[in-house]
Amino acid sequence: MYEIILNLHSYWAYLVLFILIIASLNALIKSFAGKEYSAKDFRISLFTLIVSHIQLLIGIILYFVSERFSLWSELGGKVMGNSLARLYLVEHPLVNIIGVALITIGYSKHKKKLTSKAKLRTIAIFYTIALVFILSRIPWQQWF
Template identity: 45%
Template sequence: MYTGIQHLHSFLSYLVLLGLLISFVAALAGWFGNKNFGDKDRKLGLLGLIPTHLQWVIGVILYFVSPKGIEWATEGFMKVSEQRLFVLEHPLTMIIAVVLITVGYARAKRQIGAGNKGFKSIAIFYGIGLILILSRIPWNAWLGN
C-alpha cells in the first residue's frame, strides 16, 4: 500500500506543477493584457487548484503510512536534514502553499466581471504557492538519486 501511495504522490506532482504553471501563466497574460476575468478564466484556475488539493490529501495519507513521515518525528530529528525535511519542512510548506492557492482561487472567483482583479489574485497567490512548492520538493527522493 505504501509503495502505491508513494508512486501516486510522485506522479501527481507532475500534474500539480503543470496545472499551477498553466493557471499562473494564463493569469499573468490576463492581468498584464488587461483582460476581463470571466467564468472561462475561473475554470482555468481549477487546473491548479484541483490537483493541488488531491495531492495534499494523498500527501497527508502518505505522511501517516510512510516510514519517513510521522515515525521519523523522534527526539533529535531536527538535527538530521533529511528527517527535518520529511517530517516538518515539506509538509508545513505544502500546507501553506495549498492554503495560499485556495485563497487565491476563492478571491478570484468573486471577481468575475470586475476587470482583471481575478487574474491578479490567481497570479499572485498561485505564484507564491508555486515557489513554495518548488522550494520544498524533496528533489533527491523525487528524482530517484
C-alpha cells in the same frame, strides 16, 4: 500499499506542478496584457484548486503510512537537527500545506472580485506565491 501511495503522490505532483504553472502564467500574462477574465480562466483556476487538494490528501495519507514517520519517535527532539528528516517530516509538509492554502485563498478571493483585472491579479499573486513555496520544498533528489 505504501509504494502505491508514494508513486501516486509522486506522479500526481507532476500534474499539480504543470497545472499550477499554467494557471499562474495564464493569470500573469492576461493580467499584464489587460485581457478579460473568461470561463476558461475560471476552469483553469478551479482545476488547479482541485488537483492541489487531491495531492494534499494523498500527501497526508502518505505522511502517516511512511516509514519516515517513525523517525519522530526514534529521533525525538533531534528531528530538527537531521536535515533529511526535517525536510520530509516538517518542511515539505508544512510549506506545501501553506502552498495549498494560498491556492485556496486566491481562488476564494478571486470569486469575490467584480472586474477582470482584479480577478486575474488575485489569481496571479496567490497562485504564483504558492508555486514558489511548493517548488522550494520538493525533495528533488527523490524525483531524479
